[in-house]
Amino acid sequence: MPQRMLIDGKWTAGRGTTFPTYDPATGKVIDEVPEATDADVDEAVEAAARAFESAEWAGMLPAARARLMLRLADLVERNAEELSRLETTDQGQPLYVSGGSVAGLAEHLRYYAGWATKITGVTASPSVPDVDFRTHREPLGVCALIVPWNFPLPIAAWKFAPALAAGNTVVIKPAEQTPLSTLRLGELFVEAGFPAGVVNIVTGGPATGRALVRHPKVAKVSFTGSTEVGREIAAEAGRSLKRVSLELGGKAPSIITADADVDAIIAGNLMGGVFNSGQMCAALSRYYVDRRRADEFTEKLAGAASGMRLGPGLDPATNLGPLVSEEQLERVDGYVRLGKEEGAELVTGGARADGDLANGYFYQPTVFGGVAQDMRIAREEIFGPVLSVLPYDDPDELVAKANDTEYGLTAYIWSRDISEANRLARRIRAGSVYINTFPILDPAAPWGGMKASGMGREMGWEAIEAYTEVKSIWTKL
């Protein structure tokens, strides 16, 4: 029996056809999932709109909302192994990645359960006689949450946890490549006792996403995905004046200064670049290395990369799983061919894995040396395990090069000189800068991009702001 969608507290096959979802480690179909039609999307949004006004949800005390979220966190933990295996089977990522994602999902729920009882407005002192003035933070209404395929569960949680904590209702659309873990999570939402219609899940591709974005009863769209689709959504939200948060692509610089301890930082630089097979918006992809250390760094990075063990995500010995789809594999391989044509030096990798792994979407971790700033492999997001080393000569040139990109999600600086690293951090245009570490994400730390990497922030108090509206209330005394 094909999977079903969650609409108004019930499981439904919808009115449309189904589409297959694949195991990226074998290329085989694992399941069939409904392709939500416009009418299905409408039904889900209408259910969420009714739930938003319902006494059961709108009248629920913040502490009770928090308890629901805490109950869901416990259920996620109780089912952690199943969720993690499902995520790995559908997405391809190794169990250590999906296991971390599931643990992070539970912690995210707990963090925002904490906020549910702490959302405050302010009192202020307008220069008007005999008035009382205060602000009140209110939920927005129905939030459409559109999720990509690289980290299905955590990225959904970054959206629904603050949205629900603030009292909104949601329609979640997982990516068409990776719907299964979110559908299983839907069962846990029901088990936790969320009222019908508060959380709805529709499956489908771009057409389903568009129907959600255009729906007049959607108050806010939170989207994570490609910059191209982000631009389309921002334009549509602009026309209808919907609230919108966008988490888009990245092309992160990793700066290695002359005094860096190369042996000590190789593992962090490699993992930051190829974690989840490089399918990570925060992935380190442009390594700016002081020219005096560039050969040493490139050789050690390539040596460590070639020693990684590729394999199915379900095999605990695997370091690197497959890419999510044949399409993504072709895209990555296309960039590698392009890098060679552009004159970059292929130091290691550069091909699809063969032998036992030939049927899955496995790609060797790849390092290019001697990459120039204007090469497309140094400018465009590859979203695969492809790392480019760009030697630099002087620090002023370095900052200009690191900032010479349309993206601005993350940046990394590796140096023994912490003052200098912090000075550099101030000059890099990126939403998060990491000094001497690969990317760390935590619900307490705001996350999001500058420039074409997005608009708005997830996590922290900033996410509560992003899912609420401020109302000014005046009383004549």
Ligand code: NAD
């Ligand atoms: P994508 O933009 O094609 O799809 C993302 C989601 O949007 C999917 O659910 C898809 O079905 C839906 N969608 C596609 N077209 C749509 C449309 N016109 N209207 C509404 N919804 C639509 O991206 P992808 O291929 O799934 O993900 C890869 C991209 O996501 C990369 O560029 C990556 O950098 C970015 N990403 C960013 C972050 C971040 O936090 N900044 C995180 C993960 C991925």
